[in-house]
Amino acid sequence: MRIIKLDAIDSTNTYLKKLSVAGHAEDGLALVAKLQTQGRGQMGTIWEAQEAKNLTFSVFKDVSFLEVSQHFYISMAVSLAVFEALNSLGLKDVKVKWPNDILSDNKKIAGILIENVIKMNVISGSVIGIGLNVNQTDFSALPSASSLLLLSGQVHNLDEVLDVILKQIEIHFNYLKQEAFSFLKASYESQLFRKDKPSTFTNAEGSLFSGYIVGISNHGQLLIKVEDEIIKRFDFKEVALLY
Template sequence: MRIIKLDAIDSTNTYLKSLSGAGKAEDGLTVVARLQTNGRGQMGTVWSSQEAKNLTFSVFKDVSFLNISQHFYISMAVSLAVYAALKNLGVNKIKVKWPNDILSDDKKIAGILIENVIKLNVITGSVIGIGLNVNQTEFKGLPGASSLLLLSGQVNDLDEVLSVILKQIDIYFDHLKARNFKSLKAEYESHLFRKNKPSTFKDAEGSVFSGYIVGISDFGNLLVRIEDNIIRSFGFKEVVLLY
């Protein structure tokens, strides 16, 4: 597995996508930056990180063995890989907030941004961006954020943490290649934040409603049980969990 280490870059995902577009990204190629000046999160949000305190990296994976309709299994595999890595690092009370934020003790410690390379309606590759708060202790304006240091009281070696995550990504992508979709989905659902707990949501029209997360569909939509035991299905950007 080849790793490119950069002092600073606007976005590791953007850099890796450019390598992919030039045919220079082999399976497992990883780009790590000490400082990311324009890190991106889901739904156009900004991922802010102090220099050399956290992990900001992207991994290219060959996913040509998947159908385009199975794209959310990539997100499941990556979320589960980060979950397993954090478990191995001694982090507790971990949950996956749909679609792929990683929380510990109800605070966000990692975000995942997946950008698939699609040609002629076929997914040929996936650029997986991961931001993990490791040794940062102050998050101004972000009361819902935490880090490995804040959770454990221990300073972590960034290279060691990266190695643990990349190993788990390989393990879970082996499950993907083996088409273990049912077990991946079951494991992902077992870790869903606020599953089967009364929660409040806001839909794309701005309407606020109550319900219970019961799981996800095979296409990655969030399934919420509302009044009269009706199950509603929400795609990405169609609903926000307010708690």
């Protein structure tokens, strides 16, 4: 696996997407930056991280063996890879908040942004952006965030943490190649934050409702059991978990 390290860049995902479109990104290529000036999260949000204290990187994976309809399995594989990596580092109570935020002790420590390159209705490649709070301690502007240092009490070597995550990504993409979809889905659902617990949500219109997360569909929709034991499906932009 080839790793490119940069001091600063606007967005590792944006740069790696350009490389992939130009045909210069081989499977497993990782791009790591000490500082992202325009780091991006889900739905156009900004990912902010202090320079040289956290991991901000992107990985290109060849997923041409997947159908477009199977795209959410990429998200499952990456979420589980980060989950397993953090577990191996001794972090406690690690969970996946649908679709692919990673929490520990109910605090967000990692975000994942997946951008697929689709050609002729085939996913030719996937650019996987990961932001992980490692040694940062100031989250005054982000009260729901935390870091490995705050949660474990230990300073972590960024390269060592990166290596653990990249190895887990390779392991979980091998599951994809082996078509272990049922295993990935069951593993992902077993680690879902607030699964089978009474929770409050807001829908696309801003209305509040209560329900229980019971799992996800094969296409990645969140399954929520509401009143009268009815199970409703929600896409990412249609619902937000308020805890």
